Amino acid sequence: MENATVVNNIKTHSTRDAYLKTDPNLLSETEDELNKKELEGGIHPERLREMKEIRKDIRKEFARFKKNYSPKNAPLYTIMESRFRGDSNLPLRAYFTKKVTDYLLNETSICPNEKDIFYIRLPFVIETVICIQYYHNQILDGKSGVTHADAINDNLLMGNLLKDQLYRYIRDNFGRHTNLVEIYVMEMFEWVDYGQLVEQKFNKYTNFKTERYPKNILDEKYWMPKYLEDRIMKIVKCPKEKKTFLKWYYQRIYLTSGGLFKLTAELVGTMLGLKEQQYKGMIKFSVFYGMMLQIVNDNADFIPSKYKATTSVKNATDNFSDLRNNNITLPVFLYLTENQKGAIFQFLEKESCNTSTKMEEQLFKDIVKSKAIFNSIGVGRVFTRLASSCLDHRNKHNWAFQDMTQISRNNRFYHYYFQPIKPAYETVDTTAKSMLNLIITFHNYLKKFFEFKEGVRTLSVYYL
Secondary structure (H helix, E strand, O other): OHHHHHHHHHHHHOOHHHHHHHOHHHHOOOHHHHHHHHHHHOOOHHHHHHHHHHHHHHHHHHHHHHHHOOOOOOOOOHHHHHHHHOOOOOOHHHHHHHHHHHHHOOOOOOOHHHHHHHHHHHHHHHHHHHHHHHHHHHHHHOOOOOOOHHHHHHHHHHHHHHHHHHHHHHHHHOHHHHHHHHHHHHHHHHHHHHHHHHHHHHOEHHHHHHOOOOOOOOOHHHOOOHHHHHHHOOOOOOOHHHHHHHHHHHHHHHHHHHHHHHHHHHHHHHHOOOOHHHOHHHHHHHHHHHHHHHHHHHHHHHOOHHHOOOEOOEOHHHOOHHHHOOEOOHHHHHHHHOOOOOHHHHHHHOOOOOOOHHHHHHHHHHHHHOOHHHHHHHHHHHHHHHHHOOOOOOOOOHHHHHHHHHHHOOOOOHHHHHHHHOHHHHHOOHHHHHHHHHHHHHHHHHHHHEEEOOOOOOEEEOOO
């Protein structure tokens, strides 16, 4: 019954108004302020310090990698440079790897001469894995201008060459852990490839509309575990005939996003010599967390390019790529199961491949008006709650993982979905806006000092 309540909460409370009650500042912040908030204000100060520290170590290791494992004059590092060099980029997967080690060291100890392996080299490897995957993802999704033969060939060659150099690096730098790391890295690539295959065969609009799917293409080891399927299939209420599609969507993001974090946690636990039971909770957290990140990413795909909402590996024009490729992600699934017939439905029916500026605006307004995007945001938050429940809250490193999940509640891409709530707010002049902000601030200030008791006219003063 708890899950049914969660579903009802998503349906009734994941509106713009409800979201703004949790973070009203989204109304007034500029893009620069939001970027700064996400980079610093939205991150626990200690986590920010630790992430900057691991970024510094990763950059040093990247320089060593380039010096010793670079084919002469081959421009392998376009994506790696963009991810490692910019001051606004923080290496999430490297940080995750390091914190998994910290968390699991509660159960064991680490050899002093292997500190670099766990805290620098392995985090660097995991970051490099995701860079290689970006090369291939840009081809499949037609992102970052990789839409013509020359660009596709370049990405294929660069990704494959970089993978070869990564395996060389592993063989030279992991001592007794070499074979294990190599096997797990191979699996990381394999899981993502299977996930991409699932997307191509099971996650298309044709699959949704016809409810027809190919024969299962996955071996048992790639299937979502039962504990996961049982929990997440109860989150969203949808027509019975559409549950197969939803299951395949979850299966895809389990492989493409949950898999990297799951395998990373498993690898660290195994390298530390722990029994599976000792890191079972971390594996579960990693799966829910990784899948939540993909839901957040899918939710962010509806931002018009005019806002120039970019990341180190994502151009503003990359948005709407799933729709252009007829891929049905969670927000579109929720949209379609409510029998919406607006711009998104028409776009899919016409099998359009291009999105003009005008079309982007129509698609954006449609996903907001339908409230499907807010329901999808709500689902991401349920994944966050499920992830948080998997860890031992007595562990002194638990705080970092809880802080990492906050992206499902507040991130700079979600900001754009709340702009359409401002029609009356936008019609008043600057002075009136300032006065309204002052009233809101004063009201929030009063709430800190006064407790309003229902049915009583008197006020109780808080003595702070």
